[in-house]
Amino acid sequence: MHPSDDPGWAGKGWSMAFTAYFILLLIYLLLPLLIVIPVSFGEDQWLQFPPTSLSLRWYRSYFSDPGFIAATFTSFWIACVVSALATVIGTVTALGLSRTRFRGKSLLYGFIIAPMVIPIIIFALALFILFNQLKMTGSVAGLILAHVVLALPFPVLIVSAALEQFDTTLERAGRILGATPLRVFLHITLPYLAPAALASAIFSFFVSFDELVIALFITGRWDTLPKRIWSDLRLEIDPTIAAVAAILIAITLIGITAGELLRRWAMARAAN
Amino acid sequence: MRKADIQTGATVDFQAVGRSFGKLDVLKDFSLAIAAGEFLTLLGPSGSGKTTALNMIAGFLQPTSGDILIDGKSIASLPPERRNVGMVFQNYSLFPHMNVFDNVAFPLKMRRASAQLIKEKVEKALELVHLADYAARMPTQISGGQRQRVAFARAIVFAPRVLLMDEPLGALDLKLREHMQLEIKRYRDEIGCTMIYVTHDQGEALTLSDRIVVMNNGRIVQIGGPEEIYDRPANRFSAEFIGENNILRLQPNGKAGHWVIEELKQPFASPAAAGPAPQALSIRPEKIARLKAGEARGPGSIAFDATIAEILFFGDVIKYSARLADGALIKFKEHRAAATSVMRVDQSVTLAFAPGDAVLLADE
Numbered sequence: 001m002h003p004s005d006d007p008g009w010a011g012k013g014w015s016m017a018f019t020a021y022f023i024l025l026l027i028y029l030l031l032p033l034l035i036v037i038p039v040s041f042g043e044d045q046w047l048q049f050p051p052t053s054l055s056l057r058w059y060r061s062y063f064s065d066p067g068f069i070a071a072t073f074t075s076f077w078i079a080c081v082v083s084a085l086a087t088v089i090g091t092v093t094a095l096g097l098s099r100t101r102f103r104g105k106s107l108l109y110g111f112i113i114a115p116m117v118i119p120i121i122i123f124a125l126a127l128f129i130l131f132n133q134l135k136m137t138g139s140v141a142g143l144i145l146a147h148v149v150l151a152l153p154f155p156v157l158i159v160s161a162a163l164e165q166f167d168t169t170l171e172r173a174g175r176i177l178g179a180t181p182l183r184v185f186l187h188i189t190l191p192y193l194a195p196a197a198l199a200s201a202i203f204s205f206f207v208s209f210d211e212l213v214i215a216l217f218i219t220g221r222w223d224t225l226p227k228r229i230w231s232d233l234r235l236e237i238d239p240t241i242a243a244v245a246a247i248l249i250a251i252t253l254i255g256i257t258a259g260e261l262l263r264r265w266a267m268a269r270a271a272n
Numbered sequence: 273m274r275k276a277d278i279q280t281g282a283t284v285d286f287q288a289v290g291r292s293f294g295k296l297d298v299l300k301d302f303s304l305a306i307a308a309g310e311f312l313t314l315l316g317p318s319g320s321g322k323t324t325a326l327n328m329i330a331g332f333l334q335p336t337s338g339d340i341l342i343d344g345k346s347i348a349s350l351p352p353e354r355r356n357v358g359m360v361f362q363n364y365s366l367f368p369h370m371n372v373f374d375n376v377a378f379p380l381k382m383r384r385a386s387a388q389l390i391k392e393k394v395e396k397a398l399e400l401v402h403l404a405d406y407a408a409r410m411p412t413q414i415s416g417g418q419r420q421r422v423a424f425a426r427a428i429v430f431a432p433r434v435l436l437m438d439e440p441l442g443a444l445d446l447k448l449r450e451h452m453q454l455e456i457k458r459y460r461d462e463i464g465c466t467m468i469y470v471t472h473d474q475g476e477a478l479t480l481s482d483r484i485v486v487m488n489n490g491r492i493v494q495i496g497g498p499e500e501i502y503d504r505p506a507n508r509f510s511a512e513f514i515g516e517n518n519i520l521r522l523q524p525n526g527k528a529g530h531w532v533i534e535e536l537k538q539p540f541a542s543p544a545a546a547g548p549a550p551q552a553l554s555i556r557p558e559k560i561a562r563l564k565a566g567e568a569r570g571p572g573s574i575a576f577d578a579t580i581a582e583i584l585f586f587g588d589v590i591k592y593s594a595r596l597a598d599g600a601l602i603k604f605k606e607h608r609a610a611a612t613s614v615m616r617v618d619q620s621v622t623l624a625f626a627p628g629d630a631v632l633l634a635d636e
Contacts (some may be wrong), residue, residue, distance in 0.1 A: 014497060055343065149588070164626075167363065169361055169365045170365055170367060172330075172365075173359070173361060173365040174333055174367075174368075174378075175351070176330050176332075176352045176353070176355070176357060176358070176359045177359075177378055177382060177384045177426065177430075178353045178356075178378075178379045178382035178383055178430065179352075180351075180353055183382065187367075187378075188367055192369060217411040238591075249404075
């Protein structure tokens, strides 16, 4: 080893401390998930860890509860609509931002990204006041609009990153080879952006699917899945919640992993 | 064998074309008539306006003044997709989500050709560039040289009458570049279209072109065939930009057609040429010979003493840089067969050149 490569004892100490810190942080983040999954497979009447015996009792209880199923479907289709709207609007916005120069562009960019940094409770409260004025509380359209705003930073950021790597000479090549601007967009630009847009759609879906605070403020009488879980938790702590949580964890894990793989693929392909 | 009857080139005429970006004029009063089927190279340093001229034929840029005609018809109002011009880009610009076949098929699909015709033409184009077996590969699965050949196939598959090439070999390494120059010569013999080639590489320009247009600062500096451009540079810019050259300053000697070469302190005479008064002469390194001890100089030749300052050994050729009495450096070349041995640094030599090999240059 080259002498200057040796971090020395002090360096080794720091690197060990960082590794320990990282492991502790992972445990802290993952422990609740690791507990809820075995609990969901328990037989006991109450939430208990470790479970005394295993069964699918609470999964059956979830699938046979019409309230839970209805809330799940509501959340699912709202998330699908939000995902589609946010992806289309976000992709068009990213295209517009990448191809124009104007004063206040970075301000507009910041404005679109704002929902990522504004505390969600502030956003929810503001929406509540606004929707009250507009008599929109309790409307599905209102919740969809709010979720689209909340999800929009994902498609804008992901598609912008892909566009930054995009070689616009490809569009020139398309034109000189005989394609109109519209066909260049459909045959060259859009296929290039497809993985980034699909990743955006998945992330946007989950922004809406597991969103609780805004739903609590503005949905009124009907339930989304997170809202239903929340109200169940307040009334009684029943292991059905653990089963729902386990299902949610599984779906989210698969979805976000797929989204992240797509995003990385989009970036790697752009780098070629 | 040329199959010019299959595909014939179009003429391209620049008529006093100008282009400015804001206050910057990148092309000034550019007039040029390109013959049908000609291989013409726009040669110049970056910022000379050569790529701007090319992009205006493609339709990516509009002239701010003047007009461009293809086959005598103005193309000003035609968008790029309706100009029927092929183009090869420096970075290949293959569509990354399409395989080789689909890339080459793209211009035909845009022209709504039948599947049968597309298949025939793509196969023929891939055969021309020797990539018939690569149709199913993705662009990432082939080498740089192969990508550029696919780009050529894609640019000519729809039988354009003009093919534009924007530094197509710039991204390739030296060996591959030389190989691709031979390939391009072959393509041009097999397809008869007009080819307009942009490069800053004077070697490429000399090898490939029928005619070379030397450009600098948005203006045409000289137009001519490769030999003419090399042997008779019209001015100092051409003399310095194309090939290696020695530029020596001339001082008027009172009499018309007589000067003193400043660096050599020797008289130089030439029939006074019309046009601007020459301020310098250029002499190619290969035109300067070393006189062996006791060897008589040729009648009328200009001889001078120098000391070897630098030696570049190329195997077949040795390039020397020698210091003159006044400190200036002069380059000369010797072929290995003629040279008895490689000289040493600081060795004294006597060099000579024939006045007829020197070219008189005005500054502009």
